[in-house]
Amino acid sequence: MFLTKQGGFIMKPISILLGALMNFIYELFENFGVLSVGFSIILITFIIRLFMVPNMYKQKRTSEIIKTIQPELNKIAKKYRGKKDQESMMAQQRETSELQQKYGASMTGGCLGSLIQLPIFMAMYNVIRNIPAYIDNIKALYNPIANAIAKNPDAFNKLQEFQAGEKALSGVKLTVENPDTIIDVLAKFSESAWDKFAELFNNQGPIVDAINQYVPQINERYDFFGINLTTAPGFAFTIAMIIPVLSFIFQFLSMHATPQQEPSDPQQAATMKSMKTFMNIMPIFSFFISVTAPAGIGLYWAMGSLVSFLTSISIAAYFKRADMDKIVEKSKAKAAKKIAKRKAKGKKTFMERMQESAANQNNSSAHVNGNVASANLKNYSSSTMNNSNGTTRYKAGSLAAKANAMQRYNNDKK
16 A cells, blocks of 8 residues: 555665655645645755765766876776786776775775665655545545545446556555555546446536646646646656656766766776766666656756766866865875774774685685595506516405406406
């Protein structure tokens, strides 16, 4: 049930948190006479993106430090150029990692902030797709219609039949005991669906009266410059198509806001190639999501991409004027303290653990091979010995002695 704030073990708490923030923002706007969910979506997008600015700054700082120490990275790459053996490749990775640690420029330092964007988007998807579940004042507009249907068994049966005939209303199990499930279905109604449902009652009666009174108020809250935020734009040339188009443009600008330097390290170059492919796919992906999902989702994605683009160019402008020598030295000093603290605790980096694991594996293989060779030599020398006359004498009880005895028996029998 949507109004139970669905989302699973991980997503549900995030959805509840963002829904509470969305409810607060909506009520704040409503107090000033702004009756639109669209402005609430825009403001919550700015707030969410504001918390991501430190991570974007950290990623850009790392990128600029890597650019500064690129000559040293090139020396390491040149040192191992053309060497494809495992030992050389591991050594190159170790030296590259140590150099990056020395300057505090971890390539994975900002990954966590990037990965957290997906669960936040999924949580916002839950909130925007089920607005009455999270915004109390909008749910209150559905309550009179839902209660009227729940009190009338014939009306409830008609709603069930209507739901079965409309594909867009599937996925909710109606129960007359719980009006929230009725709101779950009503929240998916398009403007044409309201008209069709009212016709089932011959456009008269208490349910139709409630629809005529409250649905215009509901549509007013969902309206954003003529776009119904609960309806997917679809592949139609309507005013709603502007949201997917803006989502594509802003996502493209956000992905290409700052040019990426080509790394000299082959492994990093392969990673960069994958990132470029991702950067080219994301705008197309955002367009199709914005076309097929409710327009409110597309509005959130478009505004998020716009804020990300503006933040990226602002941070880039800052580093363009910043003293990189001071930034690098400060990062280097901070990294030195971090390394000393780690060594004092006896902790090892991921690369160091990989190196040790590879070395232990090689030593283990060499030890096993050496034991096998020694065992074979030992067995051979202990079971066969030469007499002074050049004949072979076998140790009593050995496999070779038994085989020789069997051979002599066969010969004597013949």
